[in-house]
Amino acid sequence: MADLNFYSGTMDCGKSTLALQLDHNHRTRGRVGRVFTSHDRAGEATLSSRLGLEVHAIEVTPSLNFWDKVVGELTHGGRIDYLVCDEAQFYSREQIDQLAKIVDELDIDVFAFGILSDFRTQLFEGSARLVELADRFLTLQVEALCWCGKRATHNARTEDGIMVTEGEVIVVGDVDVPDRPAPTVGYEVLCRRHHRRRMTAASARAAALSPDVLPFP
Known part of the structure; x- marks a missing residue:
C-alpha cells in the first residue's frame, strides 16, 4: 500500500538534502x-540543497494539477512509482488533496517535504493540509540551531537586517519604497524566545555592544 509521507522541520534542517537522497535511493533500486x-x-524547475547538490525538477505552479499530470503520463505508457514533492508548503490545499488521491487511487507513494509555518508563525496552507491528510508525519532529526545555541523552532524574515512579521508569504516586491534601494531580504531560524523578542543574530550582537543591554539573553 502506498503512503502519503510528510517530512517537516525548520529551514536549514536538511529537508531538501533528504529529498535528494530519498530520490537517489529509490532510483538505484530500479524505481x-x-x-x-x-x-x-x-531557481525554477530545480531541487537543490545547501550542500551543493541539485537535480532537475518539475516546477509546481498554481495551475498544476497533480492528478491530471500523473494520469496523463500513465495513460501514455509512462511509469511512475513515487513522487518527491519538495517545498510542499507552497502547494495549495487542492494540490495536496490531489496528491492524497494519487496515493489512494493509483497506489503511488508520495514523499512531501516542507516547513510548517512562515515567518509570521502561521501555518502554510499546503503544510496544514498535509498534517491533516498524511499517513505519516515525520519531524526531521537534524536540528537547526538558533544563534543562542538552543533548538530553532521558528523561521524569521529580515529586511535590511531588521526582523519583520508582516508582508507577503513570498516576497514579490511589496517591500519596495520609492527613492530607496530595494531592501536585502534574508531568513534566519530562531528559538521561540528570540523570535518573540525579534532578536536575530545581528540585533543580539548590536545589543551586546550597547550600554543598555538587557540582563537576559
Missing part, C-alpha cells in the same frame, strides 16, 4: 519517480 518543487533557492 521510477518524478521530482517536484516550488520556489527553490537555485
